[in-house]
Amino acid sequence: MKRYDIAAIGELNVDIILNGIESEPEIGKEKFAREMTVTLGSxxxxxxxxxxxxxxxxxFxxxxxxDSFGALVRSSLEAKGVDTRYLVEGDTPTGATICMSYGEDRANLTYQGSMDVMTFDDIPQEVFANTRHIHLSSLFMQSGLLRDVHRILDTAAANSVTVSLDTQWDPMETWKLDYKTVLPKVTVFMPNEKELQCLTGAPDLESAIAAVLPYLGGAMMLKCGSDGSILIRKDGSxxxxxxxxxxxVVDAIGAGDSCNSGFVSAFVKGLPLEECQRTGNLTGAVNTTAAGGTGAFSSLEAVRKVCAERFGQKLNL
Ligand SMILES: Nc1ncnc2c1ncn2[C@@H]1O[C@H](COP(=O)(O)OP(=O)(O)OP(=O)(O)O)[C@@H](O)[C@H]1O
Ligand SMILES: [Mg+2]
Known part of the structure; x- marks a missing residue:
């Protein structure tokens, strides 16, 4: 028996959310925001x-x-029941995003900080022995991990650890990930439609799917927002x-991450891929019933209740 079902490898930062801003920031001037929330981002x-x-x-x-932001990240994860013993403390400050909210729209400014300097050598090797599955995410925000992606995937394979990958958006929009060599080592690839098209450089969704299909290690859970998802196996089905x-919808912040959490939780329970997909769609939908990415996930019972009462569905977790 391994100690963990899932090791999440990814970025960590603090969000400084400013609301009630009188007008847009201007160089050389000072303005007020009426509200501020400092919270775990990522x-x-x-x-x-x-x-x-x-x-x-x-x-994690x-x-x-x-620094104090690092302490906030650690205590917030622990409060959510995530084991933080493998968080690495480095000399670079913890990353932070300043989110300036203007009604529905936001202007974000991110300092990547420590998330960008982490490399394969910073990952405690016992992680690979102690987990059954790795969820690797947000590679384009972590240039050290992006460079070392093959070392992570090869070590996972050597330890019989399955892997899900959600690259997320590339803020640089250069999409420098060689999917032809990376995807064969990934058990479940979890992009959204736009990311898949950008990664492959394909002119439309069908050609993007055709481009990755020969390289899929197992399956792809393609997320399509309010259109749901498409599960594509490497045999093309x-x-x-x-x-x-x-x-x-209250808001859709984190719907993709909540969908990933449902899919992967079902996957590590050994449920069939179609059931993982159904669970992912369901937890993505649950996400939209409360504010932010974690608001609707206070407990398993609370999620079960929303699944039954709002969506008429049973959560098989
Ligand atoms: N408005 C909605 N109502 C119900 N379900 C939704 C809604 N939006 C998203 N979902 C569910 O959540 C899943 C994931 O959402 P989405 O496709 O937006 O992921 P994403 O693009 O990775 O999101 P993110 O921007 O959070 O990274 C969808 O496949 C869908 O099943
Ligand atoms: Mg996403």
Whole structure:
């Protein structure tokens, strides 16, 4: 028996969210924001917190600085039931995003900090022996991990650890990930439609799917927002599952991460891929019923209740 079901390897940062801003920032002037929230950010953290809420045993592997933001990241993850013993403390400050909210729109400014300097050599090797599955995420925000991606995947394979990969968006928009060599080592690839097209440089979704199909290690869970998802196996078979539509969306922040957390939690339980897909669509939908990425995931019972009452579905976790 391994100690963890899932090791989440990804970025960690703090969000400084400013609301009620009188007008846009201007060089040489000072302005007021009426509200501020300082909270754990990072999409991989949403994934890890929600997978833990869904009952998976989760540890986080990521880098923070030796600073108060690092302490906030650690205590916030622990409060969500995520094991933080493999967080690495480095000399670079913890990353932070200043989110300036203007109604529905946000202007974000990110300092990557420690997330960008973490490399394969910073990952404690016992992680690979102690987990059954690795969820690797947000590679383009972590240039050290992006460079070392093959070392991570090869070590996972040597330890019989399955891997899910969600590259997330590339803020540089250069998409420098060689999917032809990387995807064969990934058990489940979890992009959204736009990311898949950018990664492959394909002119439309069908050609993007055709481009990655020969290289899939196992399957692809293609996320299509309110259109649901398409599960594509490496033999080319497909299942399109419409979303469990929520007509009163609070916000969709973290829907993709919550979808990943449901899919992977079902996967590590050994459920069939179609059931993992259904669980992912369901937890993505649950995400939209409360504010932020983790608001709807206070406990497994709370998630079960929303699944039953809002979507008429049973959560098989
Ligand atoms: N409005 C919605 N109502 C119901 N379900 C939704 C809604 N939006 C998303 N979902 C579900 O969540 C899943 C993942 O969402 P999405 O496709 O937006 O992922 P993503 O693009 O990776 O998101 P993110 O921007 O959070 O990274 C979808 O496949 C869908 O099943
Ligand atoms: Mg996403």
């Amino acid at each position: 999409s991989t953290a949403i994934f890890a917190a929600n997978a833990a809420a869904l009952g998976s045993k989760v540890c 592997v990521g880098m923070i600085g030796r 497909r299942v399109h599952l419409p979303a469990f539509l929520n007509k009163e």
